[in-house]
Amino acid sequence: MSAISLQGISKRYPDHVAVDQLDLEVQAGEFMVLVGPSGCGKSTTLRMIAGLEDISAGRLLIGGRDVTHAEPHERDIAMVFQSYALYPHMTVYMNMAFGLLRTSNLLRSEVDQRVNEAAQRLQITELLQRRPNELSGGQRQRVAIGRALVRKPKVFLFDEPLSNLDAKLRSHMRGELERLHAELGITIVYVTHDQVEAMTLGTRIAVMDRGHLRQVGAPMEVYRRPADRFVAAFIGSPQMNFLPVPQRTGQAQAWLGEQFGAAALRPDALLGLRPEELTLSSPAGTPACALHWPGVVQRVERLGAEAYVQIRVDGADVLVRTEADAPLLPEQAIVLTPELSRLRLFDAQSGALLACRA
Ligand SMILES: Nc1ncnc2c1ncn2[C@@H]1O[C@H](COP(=O)(O)OP(=O)(O)O)[C@@H](O)[C@H]1O
Ligand SMILES: [Mg+2]
Structure with a gap:
């Protein structure tokens, strides 16, 4: 059984089809990267998986359960955005704990344990009492990831999480994400327009173009045997x-x-x-x-x-x-x-x- 199953998923706006009959199976434990140029429908696809966007047609299963029309909180997913979306008035600790305290039945001590464990893993323990405006971009990104980790969801969704970081930090954070994925065996769907991120992070990559899925495969397979000229030109730098x-x-x-x-x-x-x-x-x-x-x-x-x-x-x-x-x-x-x-x-x-x- 796939962790996520997208079956003919479409997103239609009155004057525009953003995602057109997308079929994609994400296996449990997989690091799936959706990659393609700006405007090709990556975020829309991710937001439909998260339940932040209505699905116009098709069916979505998470963990074998039909969640096509389920509310976001019923889907057992956590999403990390490019903008981090942290609460500026809360400490790092509260940013990570808040969602759990509000929506789960966990004891305070269990929440505390999860936050400390995630903080340790992400090496932000010494930042727990600070506020977001006292943190660097890379530290804020870690807090945003920590907030997702503490929820222990079935699936992690990332939308261009490294785009606001400089090149050196981006490369470092790629390594961290790789390590988290390997250590925790989590299922990730990760959106990026950056083919280097796709090549280096993905167990498999799904290449999109103008709402269509062009090819799904292991990075080197897509690099060697691109399904068409679009994929051939998009993956690889300098280009083919x-x-x-x-x-x-x-x-x-x-x-x-x-x-x-x-x-x-x-x-x-x-x-x-x-x-x-x-x-x-x-x-x-x-x-x-x-x-x-x-x-x-x-x-x-x-x-x-x-x-x-x-x-x-x-x-x-x-x-x-x-x-x-x-x-x-x-x-x-x-x-x-x-x-x-x-x-x-x-x-x-x-x-x-x-x-x-x-
Ligand atoms: N609310 C909306 N109404 C109409 N068109 C939209 C809306 N949101 C996104 N789009 C369009 O859908 C397409 C896909 O957008 P998006 O998923 O954000 O692309 P990506 O994340 O790949 O850059 C774009 O052409 C965008 O302009
Ligand atoms: Mg986007």
């Missing part, structure tokens, strides 16, 4: 290159035809290759593969550990990752060859994945 099949060299076409069959010979097929899946060589040598593209270096960005080279190929820009000290200069002629075990073929019109070797 899309190159036309070289038309001038019949050899390349023949080779691709052998690999992929008729799909490769369509004039509108595009090859999808990530910056780390292309190799640069001198035009003087013989390319290792029948499939290759001549290009001209535009820019070299040396980042210290690696370099990104922008190359003009047939009027389009292609980005290639290479060694930091590769001897490359603007205007230099170069040849690109693909890593053959990573070839993907997309339909340029529909964006559908036609074939994939990765």
Whole structure:
């Protein structure tokens, strides 16, 4: 039985469909990340799970129970928001205890024990008597998470909880969330527009686009075998290159035809290759593969550990990752060859994945 089951869930506004017939099963103990660009319906989906938004169509089960029309407090979930939503006039202790004292039948001593345990786990014990305005952004975020933990809900919902933190703290908090998830074995649905967060945190990720679910899978599976061009371009940074099949060299076409069959010979097929899946060589040598593209270096960005080279190929820009000290200069002629075990073929019109070797 799934921890959460979304069955054809839709959210319709009078002039707009925010979420369109979403099907998604979240397993118990899973860290499910809903990821997609701003406005694609992530928060709306999460708010429907929480009961903060009416469900226009479809069915929602939590722990096997139909809660499509249940009140938020009947769903056994806890939600952590981007804005933290702490009570400014209450101490950290009371912010964490308040919900339990008000809505549960727990004894004061049990509430006290839960708050202390959560505070210890989140390393905020020494902050319990402070007020939110005396805390840093990272500390406030911990309090918001602590308030969810003390309720011991079936499911934790997070809506962009790290977006207000700086990059260093965000990375640190990613580690903390990973640890909490592993130690407590809790079920999490986590919303973010940040594909790095999705890749690093998710047991599985669900990629959304304009109200539609495009793909669900383990992060590396989605990275290697994106279901379509949208997912291919959205997951991965810098993003995947899309190159036309070289038309001038019949050899390349023949080779691709052998690999992929008729799909490769369509004039509108595009090859999808990530910056780390292309190799640069001198035009003087013989390319290792029948499939290759001549290009001209535009820019070299040396980042210290690696370099990104922008190359003009047939009027389009292609980005290639290479060694930091590769001897490359603007205007230099170069040849690109693909890593053959990573070839993907997309339909340029529909964006559908036609074939994939990765
Ligand atoms: N109350 C509302 N009325 C009409 N449209 C809304 C309302 N709330 C959200 N939307 C629209 O629904 C879409 C999805 O919003 P949202 O779920 O907040 O996106 P995300 O969290 O992925 O950025 C957006 O186009 C947004 O403008
Ligand atoms: Mg949102």
